[in-house]
Amino acid sequence: MEHRRAARLFVALVTMVLVATACGGATTQPTAAPAATGAGATAAATAAATAAPVLNRPVEFVISTNPGGGSDIYARIWIGIMEKEKALNTSVLPINKDGGAGAVAFTYVFEKKNDPHYIMVTLNSFWTTIITQKLPYKSTDFTPIAMLAEDPFFLWVPQDSAIKTAQDFIKAATDKALTVSGTGSKQEDEVLFRRIEELAKTKKFNYVPQTGGGAVALALAGKQAGVEVTVNNPSEGLSLYQASPPKIRPVCGFTAASPKEGPFKDLPTCKSQGLAIDDYYIARSVVGPPGLTQAQQDYWAGVFKKVSDSKDWKDYTTQTAQTSVFRTGAEFKKFIEDFEKLHRDIATKNGWIN
Numbered sequence: 001m002e003h004r005r006a007a008r009l010f011v012a013l014v015t016m017v018l019v020a021t022a023c024g025g026a027t028t029q030p031t032a033a034p035a036a037t038g039a040g041a042t043a044a045a046t047a048a049a050t051a052a053p054v055l056n057r058p059v060e061f062v063i064s065t066n067p068g069g070g071s072d073i074y075a076r077i078w079i080g081i082m083e084k085e086k087a088l089n090t091s092v093l094p095i096n097k098d099g100g101a102g103a104v105a106f107t108y109v110f111e112k113k114n115d116p117h118y119i120m121v122t123l124n125s126f127w128t129t130i131i132t133q134k135l136p137y138k139s140t141d142f143t144p145i146a147m148l149a150e151d152p153f154f155l156w157v158p159q160d161s162a163i164k165t166a167q168d169f170i171k172a173a174t175d176k177a178l179t180v181s182g183t184g185s186k187q188e189d190e191v192l193f194r195r196i197e198e199l200a201k202t203k204k205f206n207y208v209p210q211t212g213g214g215a216v217a218l219a220l221a222g223k224q225a226g227v228e229v230t231v232n233n234p235s236e237g238l239s240l241y242q243a244s245p246p247k248i249r250p251v252c253g254f255t256a257a258s259p260k261e262g263p264f265k266d267l268p269t270c271k272s273q274g275l276a277i278d279d280y281y282i283a284r285s286v287v288g289p290p291g292l293t294q295a296q297q298d299y300w301a302g303v304f305k306k307v308s309d310s311k312d313w314k315d316y317t318t319q320t321a322q323t324s325v326f327r328t329g330a331e332f333k334k335f336i337e338d339f340e341k342l343h344r345d346i347a348t349k350n351g352w353i354n
Contacts, residue, residue: 046174054116054299058091062120066098068214069183070151074284075121077204077316078148078307087306098211101184102129110137114291119145120302122285124188127343132186132352141306142335143292144299147285147327147335149317153192153231154250155270161228164251166273169229173202179226181219184208186352188282192231192254192342194350199276213218219248233282234264235320254278259321267321273282283339284322285332299330 003313038087055319061079063073072094079092097105102125107167112118120142127139157163163172172178182189185207193205208225210216213236219227230237231254240247242263252270259265271278286304288297307313308326327335347353 015196032074034102054296055088055090055349057117058093059088059117059119061092061142062105062109062118063094063096064102064120064123065124065183065212066096066215067212069212070236070282071121071123072096072212072285077313078121078286078304081307081310081312082303085310087303096294100129100133101187103126103133103135106130106135106137107229109287109289110141115289116292116300119286119288122287123183123282124339124343126283126287127185127339128191128347129184131340131344131347134353139287139336141269141290142336143290143297144332144336145286145288145297145300145328146308147283147325147332148304148308148313149284150323150325151233151235151282151284152321152323153189153254153281154234154237154267154321155252155254155265155275156230156232156248156250157228158218158220158223159246159247159249163229163251165268167276168277169251170202172198172207172228173200173205174284175203177203177205177206178228179208180231181208181210181216181225181227181233183210183213186347186350188280189231191350192226192280192345193278194249195277195280196275199277206269219246226275230298233320234322238263238320253321254280255321262319262321264321274282281323283335285327287336302330 061075063072063075068074070317075094078092082092089112097108105120106126106129107345109118109120129135130137130139155166163169180193182193190207193207196202197204208227210219213232216230217232217237217240219225221229237248237250241249250264250267252268252273252275253264254270254277258267258269286300288300297351305326308324314324
């Protein structure tokens with residue numbers, strides 16, 4: 001009898017301990033799972049978009065150019081896809097903060113430290129402006145979220161231009177100083193024109209800066225300030241190229257291969273016509289302010305993975321002759337570091353910094 005009573009008491013005590021443990025009485029912490037890499041990181045990013053939300057008010061998607069430029073176009077397309085795919089739990093507002101070759105927008109986002117309600121679309125001025133203006137921060141200080149595409153440059157002329165090939169362009173630029181235009185100064189468009197000068201031994205271009213890619217394309221169409229040539233991205237020139245009648249046309253692409261489909265199908269590469277540049281492009285990507293947590297970074301990466309995987313985005317990259325990529329996490333962080341070095345070297349070579 002006493003043995004049975006003792007056994008029942010022991011079972012009761014064990015049960016009480018187990019109940020207390022299940023209710024939070026245990027002090028042992030669970031072991032953290034190892035961080036995902038490679039394909040696991042992509043899966044984690046996608047899963048993060050459907051996890052508990054990190055946002056509790058509308059988001060500002062900051063754009064460093066005026067309406068109509070490449071960055072403005074991409075931000076608004078991505079916002080539309082986010083809404084269509086129901087990729088996040090709040091609204092996203094496009095906010096244009098042009099000025100200072102992007103410095104106004106970069107500083108605005110930089111000052112929103114630790115706040116996931118601010119994200120920014122990049123173009124290469126995210127590197128060139130920060131470097132050449134010696135701003136009090138670096139591109140690597142921002143939180144990397146995702147890169148979605150490599151956006152090429154095309155050589156563009158007015159529809160009625162006598163320039164039909166890259167060799168026509170080189171001859172014209174060797175005979176006289178052509179007037180060209182691009183987004184800002186000491187930014188990606190001017191980087192490319194200065195590289196053409198060096199490679200093709202042309203006369204120095206008269207470079208006219210504009211506030212964004214849309215303004216650049218319009219300046220070419222209207223021959224404003226005598227503009228004769230631009231290196232617009234395909235998306236920036238598309239509407240004027242498809243106008244009836246066309247206002248501007250691409251001569252060749254600074255790409256490794258001709259587009260295989262879309263409105264620019266079979267456009268010759270500039271390299272095939274003797275202007276051998278095929279390794280410079282616009283990084284269409286997204287960053288956040290400094291200090292976002294890993295959970296916040298993963299949440300946003302998951303949102304943009306949904307955008308990247310959408311049919312709308314795939315169709316758009318085909319239409320605009322882009323290379324669709326998806327980089328996030330450590331891979332995108334390294335890309336930012338590598339582009340930082342590339343543009344610092346370019347700025348030093350052109351005498352834009354000491």
